[in-house]
Amino acid sequence: MQPADNASLITPFYVMELLARAKALENQGRDIVHMEIGEPDFSAPEAVVEAGVRAMRAGQVKYTAAAGLPELRSALARYYGEHYGVDLPERRIFIAPGASGALLLALAASLNAGDEVLLADPGYPCYRNFVRLFGAEPVSVATRASDGHRLGWPQLRAAWSGRTAGAIVASPANPTGVVLDEPTLGELCEGVAGQGGFLVSDEIYHGLEYGPRCPTALQFGSQAFVINSFSKYFCMTGWRLGWLVAPDSHVETVERLAQNLFISAPTHSQYAAVAALADPQARAELEQRRLEFQRRRDYLQQALARLGFGLSAPPEGAFYVYADCSRFTQDSDAFARDLLEQAGVAITPGRDFGETAASRHVRFAYTTSLERLEEGVKRMERYLAGVSRDSAAPGF
Amino acid sequence: MQPADNASLITPFYVMELLARAKALENQGRDIVHMEIGEPDFSAPEAVVEAGVRAMRAGQVKYTAAAGLPELRSALARYYGEHYGVDLPERRIFIAPGASGALLLALAASLNAGDEVLLADPGYPCYRNFVRLFGAEPVSVATRASDGHRLGWPQLRAAWSGRTAGAIVASPANPTGVVLDEPTLGELCEGVAGQGGFLVSDEIYHGLEYGPRCPTALQFGSQAFVINSFSKYFCMTGWRLGWLVAPDSHVETVERLAQNLFISAPTHSQYAAVAALADPQARAELEQRRLEFQRRRDYLQQALARLGFGLSAPPEGAFYVYADCSRFTQDSDAFARDLLEQAGVAITPGRDFGETAASRHVRFAYTTSLERLEEGVKRMERYLAGVSRDSAAPGF
Numbered sequence: 001m002q003p004a005d006n007a008s009l010i011t012p013f014y015v016m017e018l019l020a021r022a023k024a025l026e027n028q029g030r031d032i033v034h035m036e037i038g039e040p041d042f043s044a045p046e047a048v049v050e051a052g053v054r055a056m057r058a059g060q061v062k063y064t065a066a067a068g069l070p071e072l073r074s075a076l077a078r079y080y081g082e083h084y085g086v087d088l089p090e091r092r093i094f095i096a097p098g099a100s101g102a103l104l105l106a107l108a109a110s111l112n113a114g115d116e117v118l119l120a121d122p123g124y125p126c127y128r129n130f131v132r133l134f135g136a137e138p139v140s141v142a143t144r145a146s147d148g149h150r151l152g153w154p155q156l157r158a159a160w161s162g163r164t165a166g167a168i169v170a171s172p173a174n175p176t177g178v179v180l181d182e183p184t185l186g187e188l189c190e191g192v193a194g195q196g197g198f199l200v201s202d203e204i205y206h207g208l209e210y211g212p213r214c215p216t217a218l219q220f221g222s223q224a225f226v227i228n229s230f231s232k233y234f235c236m237t238g239w240r241l242g243w244l245v246a247p248d249s250h251v252e253t254v255e256r257l258a259q260n261l262f263i264s265a266p267t268h269s270q271y272a273a274v275a276a277l278a279d280p281q282a283r284a285e286l287e288q289r290r291l292e293f294q295r296r297r298d299y300l301q302q303a304l305a306r307l308g309f310g311l312s313a314p315p316e317g318a319f320y321v322y323a324d325c326s327r328f329t330q331d332s333d334a335f336a337r338d339l340l341e342q343a344g345v346a347i348t349p350g351r352d353f354g355e356t357a358a359s360r361h362v363r364f365a366y367t368t369s370l371e372r373l374e375e376g377v378k379r380m381e382r383y384l385a386g387v388s389r390d391s392a393a394p395g396f
Numbered sequence: 397m398q399p400a401d402n403a404s405l406i407t408p409f410y411v412m413e414l415l416a417r418a419k420a421l422e423n424q425g426r427d428i429v430h431m432e433i434g435e436p437d438f439s440a441p442e443a444v445v446e447a448g449v450r451a452m453r454a455g456q457v458k459y460t461a462a463a464g465l466p467e468l469r470s471a472l473a474r475y476y477g478e479h480y481g482v483d484l485p486e487r488r489i490f491i492a493p494g495a496s497g498a499l500l501l502a503l504a505a506s507l508n509a510g511d512e513v514l515l516a517d518p519g520y521p522c523y524r525n526f527v528r529l530f531g532a533e534p535v536s537v538a539t540r541a542s543d544g545h546r547l548g549w550p551q552l553r554a555a556w557s558g559r560t561a562g563a564i565v566a567s568p569a570n571p572t573g574v575v576l577d578e579p580t581l582g583e584l585c586e587g588v589a590g591q592g593g594f595l596v597s598d599e600i601y602h603g604l605e606y607g608p609r610c611p612t613a614l615q616f617g618s619q620a621f622v623i624n625s626f627s628k629y630f631c632m633t634g635w636r637l638g639w640l641v642a643p644d645s646h647v648e649t650v651e652r653l654a655q656n657l658f659i660s661a662p663t664h665s666q667y668a669a670v671a672a673l674a675d676p677q678a679r680a681e682l683e684q685r686r687l688e689f690q691r692r693r694d695y696l697q698q699a700l701a702r703l704g705f706g707l708s709a710p711p712e713g714a715f716y717v718y719a720d721c722s723r724f725t726q727d728s729d730a731f732a733r734d735l736l737e738q739a740g741v742a743i744t745p746g747r748d749f750g751e752t753a754a755s756r757h758v759r760f761a762y763t764t765s766l767e768r769l770e771e772g773v774k775r776m777e778r779y780l781a782g783v784s785r786d787s788a789a790p791g792f
Binding site for chain 1 (some may be wrong): 397398399400402403404406409410412418422435439440445448449453455456457459461493494497500504505506509514521524525530531549551578589592593594614618619632633634635636643645646649651652653655656657658659660661662663664665
């Protein structure tokens with residue numbers, strides 16, 4: 001009895017090993033600064049928690065409709081109207097167990113075996129694994145530091161082949177924090193639609209943007225799949241709640257998939273999410289947190305540049321800095337392991353995000369307090385002084 | 397842009413249409429007796445709810461490890477020891493978003509395109525849809541009322557072909573309530589293992605058994621995938637929490653799949669589930685509910701037999717009675733629709749569970765109070781008197 005071929009192609013998160021080692025060191029009494037975690041350090045706002053508590057105590061934890069709680073779907077439709085000026089019919093909105101669930105629905109509804117799907121490299125590692133699961137083939141489109149790691153239509157068009165079925169893009173992007181502006185995203189949507197391909201626009205980091213507001217693919221027609229979640233901006237990771245906006249051509253298919261794959265998303269989380277969208281105090285709290293993330297970003301990108309990391313462009317969203325570490329190492333994996341052992345700072349090596357220049361990049365997450373970031377930077381400074389001194393030494 | 401081929405093969409739940417009509421009638425002021433719903437009418441015990449509330453208020457709603465909260469995995473390992481006398485290593489236990497998530501993991505880890513998978517007909521409709529999603533082919537093995545709708549190794553062996561990769565069996569089964577006893581399940585596990593195939597044993601209705609205790613496939617070796625959930629016996633449907641026990645040969649693959657497909661299962665639900673397993677008062681409450689389900693079953697099967705429905709064998713588990721309605725109709729779909737319109741009783745037509753004799757069967761769920769079941773039976777009695785009178789009438 002052998003594991004399935006497609007499942008065998010799925011790569012693990014390499015950072016998990018490093019996480020396990022960090023935990024082992026902590027158990028030995030070491031203090032570790034965590035800059036590897038893709039999860040907000042904040043909890044959901046109180047009004048959100050209390051809405052969840054009310055639902056639980058009232059026994060409102062039955063299955064919902066597969067597409068989600070009607071009040072949540074209409075709250076999201078209103079949100080798209082207010083936030084983006086987009087008129088979105090509720091029938092196109094599907095509540096899912098996390099953005100992961102939303103991505104599963106979008107790809108299950110779109111992919112045939114043998115299809116090619118274009119993806120940014122570096123990019124979120126799960127994309128390519130989801131694609132493989134359906135017997136389709138992820139095709140990496142390398143983005144370049146010199147373009148600020150932007151993936152636009154020109155790059156996609158150049159990679160588009162007769163087997164290409166569609167593309168997945170993210171803005172703000174993980175790991176780079178890059179945001180696609182209106183002209184770039186608009187041209188990309190139009191280009192993909194012109195090829196008759198599908199476009200998945202991953203907007204999970206929307207709201208965590210530090211420059212102009214991120215546009216949604218829904219502003220440029222109704223053909224894209226949009227995935228999003230309450231995990232990042234709304235700080236509701238473990239609540240496992242996301243959503244998919246599907247084009248009308250796929251609504252009926254997605255409905256059947258959702259019925260079969262999930263039955264429904266967590267119910268108390270759905271009631272809590274209604275409060276996350278509607279409660280004015282929760283919204284004010286979330287805005288304060290966005291400003292706090294911005295302060296951390298401002299600090300971290302300057303500090304990293306000062307230490308000698310290469311930063312192609314200021315990250316405009318999400319909570320990551322993707323940095324070139326080639327001044328210190330040509331092996332970012334070994335560098336991250338050593339940084340953990342020697343300095344007690346945990347970061348993510350580039351390998352988890354693709355192959356292009358992965359060995360020369362690492363990702364820093366600013367999902368910990370400014371004080372802890374400062375501590376991390378201080379430790380790295382000491383560590384790097386040692387590395388520069390020893391850089392000719394064998395074994396590194 | 398067309399929906400994917402495999403996704404297009406996925407069938408909807410036909411009962412959804414009937415549910416929508418029932419809701420419309422209720423909105424018009426009609427009283428409907430619901431005997432179509434596969435969800436306990438009970439909520440989670442109070443100790444379970446309060447454990448969830450504590451986790452939420454303490455901000456313990458972060459991502460867990462992909463395989464689940466360590467305390468929940470060890471609580472489940474203990475549960476298998478106490479309940480079944482099975483020594484189960486924690487590494488084989490994966491917490492998933494519902495039994496649906498567990499089934500997705502098991503099949504994603506096992507299926508290649510073109511594989512055949514044997515399934516009982518009648519059976520839970522999602523099985524065949526999951527199989528189709530991976531480009532594999534569900535092969536129905538008809539069970540017969542004369543065998544008490546039992547699916548054992550002799551029937552599987554007769555259907556096993558060169559393309560068969562494995563089988564999915566359920567005990568207690570939906571929609572029949574049939575339980576596989578130790579010799580039957582043991583022989584089945586051995587038979588499938590002898591073919592080198594995979595076996596998924598769906599044990600989601602375990603605990604809801606009214607005769608001898610259901611055995612688990614884990615008693616007969618360590619090669620089966622076992623799926624289960626907190627939804628049915630533990631009355632935690634909307635909490636979306638289930639689990640998979642995987643064979644050691646697939647643990648590493650399942651781990652990578654879980655990381656990519658789900659990140660993790662809902663965290664507050666996992667804390668609540670620890671209480672569901674460990675809290676003595678919660679367990680006592682659940683036992684009371686099991687006895688209440690048993691009283692309902694005893695009433696309903698007698699009442700249905702008295703009305704003229706054919707019952708092959710007493711349902712020994714779950715909360716369903718699968719009944720032959722051929723004395724009244726050869727079209728169970730039209731029968732269910734008419735029963736709803738004329739008598740205000742909602743039941744599920746056989747078509748949702750397969751093709752074998754589907755038009756001559758309907759499923760009754762006893763997920764409503766004894767009083768409501770009695771009211772439903774009273775209404776059906778009046779309605780059936782009319783049908784018998786009019787049975788030669790055109791259009792029925």
